[in-house]
Amino acid sequence: MSSTDLLAIHGGIPVRDTYLPYGKQMIDGEDIQTVMNVLQSNYLTTGPSIEAFEEKVAQYVGAKYAVAFSSGTAALHAACFAAGIHTGDEVITTPITFAASANCILYQGGKPVFADIDYNTYNIDPLSIEKLITKNTKAIIPVDFTGQPVDLDKVSDIAKRHNLIVIEDAAHSFGAAYKGRKIGALSDMTMFSFHPVKHITTGEGGIITTNNEEYYRKLAQFRSHGITKDPSHMAKNDEPWYYEMQFLGYNYRMTDIQAALGLSQLNKTEYFLARRRQFASIYNEAFKDIEEIAIPFHLPDCHSSWHLYILRLNLDRLRVGRKEIYQALLQENIGVNVHYIPVYLQPYYQELGYNKSLCPQAEKLYEEIITLPLFPGMNEKDVEDVVKAAQKVVKYYGK
Template sequence: MRESFQPRSSLLPYGQQWLDEADIESVIQVLRSDFLTQGPVIQAFEQKVANYVGAKYGVAFTNGTAALHGACFAAGIGPGDEVLTTPLTFLASSNCVLYQGGKPVFCDINMETYNIDANLIEAKITSATKAIIAVDFSGQPVEIDRILQIARENKLILIEDAAHSLGADYDGLKVGAWADMTMFSFHPVKHVTTGEGGIIVTDNEEFYKKLIQFRSHGMTRNPDEMTKNDGPWYYEMHALGYNYRMTDIQAALGVSQMDKLDNFIQRRREIVEIYNRDLADIPGLVLPYQHPKANSSWHLYVVRFLPEYFSYSRREIFETLRNWNIGVHVHYIPVYLQPFYKELGYSEGLCPNAERYYETAITLPLFPKMTDDDVLYVVKAIKSLTL
């Protein structure tokens, strides 16, 4: 690795929020209002997200994991039920199944898109299969048309974990308009942020009502849903729910951030164009693939360093880039390789493609506030250690 490369003095993270005065003012207005939580801004945010993606309903949660938990509850997942999902995801995509007593069944990835391989799904379906949780890794939508057809033919519920893909579209339709339930995340590294937060969008009224109850202790104050009514103060608990409510403070930030979503995505795509152009000539460096039907919203830009082309290991490359103040990351360790999952009986070798991917992948910085000079710095660093 060339010693002549001059590292920058401050860290360039792999992802970061971008807030402006409009965001701050939106939050201040709530702080000056009568409601800090369970107020009108939450519904405004839910409707804004639902309208953007083309869904009827939105139900906001404290975070994306809580939202996925709610989706599994609404889908009726329980002990003995199997749910197909990908191993190349954050822990929440399968943990949410465990929360309900179900069993995650991992299906290997397609080595071009890094999403769940639609060709492998049907072979994993059994009489115990209840649902599919398809994850849009890095912002690229799964082959949702094929997966939805498989789900319908086998009477399965399709949940789309779209934590990475708000604003993306597939075959002309926004992510959020396809699956039975779709989850978006609003963590600060995502496309828009509420600090922490998540949402489920759906067209299904039954799912919507269950989600509303689940995020608030399984409770209802709707007289039409009660078994009796002792008076205006009365409420009933119909299921074991949780306190997964988003605050109006968070929702206000989300309302303001949604106004900038399309601009954020456009900037992400501009950065990707620079990466694709300037990294294309490095032998053994595998750049992201774009499915012809998919229009990614580019949450992550992941490259793979094929070991036969480089004299340095992936770890050496990673640590060198970190030493040069480039906040590279690795997304993700296959879920079933975690010690907790091994205790449940999962083992290495279950999904060979996911494991092969994991051994070679590095995530490069990608967020709207990056300047062109930031992007070119990353390019120069990679070229200095690979060419």
């Protein structure tokens, strides 16, 4: 983009005077005081706040069990372990996701197999999953991209017919619902992330929810070096201090400091979700009749939690590509982003032998999308600025 183009778009005056990030945590006095209380307590880790947080998350999503971890990535790794994934196993997932959704498979020696997406929903295409199943397929890791649940009925049906485990990557969909039921108790295991840009935050952190007691036990033991103190699962129990390391686990424990913040944040979940949905609705209304862009499509009977708002550009109606639109929005002080580069296009995955053009729909979508700011700490003026900036830029570059 030339300096002349920028001057023509902006007239020297951007829509905003200050930069608006695409996402940001919302922390209040209650959150701070809750963390301070833990800092002044006897437990900074492996204490009562962990169990309290797990119980509250499980209750919120309607699951029997929840196991907290130091990050969403650690949680996915633990889920792959609990599912019994090991060398030679294949796990099907989507390329339109953060790298962790596939990396967790590699951690266990498995092979990520990338299914293409449904171009309308941006989520993994169940038809593509079916075509990729082999005798080595062990599990499916669908991702609720942007907060919209995947078509869980179709994914679950495929999994049952082929005896596969479903590990739902719901990093984007805390509080979302599929056909009237909250995400978190509908798959064999479900992972939520509590990174600062997510719906609630623990700083870093993640959790696995499940209704399966065996998975629950394995998850809890895996996050703490593979060690157990449960007499019913030990080979012997001769001494009161005795414990057993029964397999190679990791130190993936969440701290009480993180859990306390999460407990406080949980109290505001519905408020946070309502704000996200309100702002997404304003975006949808503002952009619905603009030929240069497309608004997200959601499956019927699904209630998105709107982690991300993705603007899909109709490049046939624009004189420039996504990069120029992206740069122009930054010049307007709108903190746009792109989610995501298809995982298998990353250099590491290319070195593993994954080819370009593996998932044509995913690669097409990647060239067209820009993430707009969406977080509960925004106000109506922020949302209005985003709308004005997007309309201004696409109108200038429209054919």
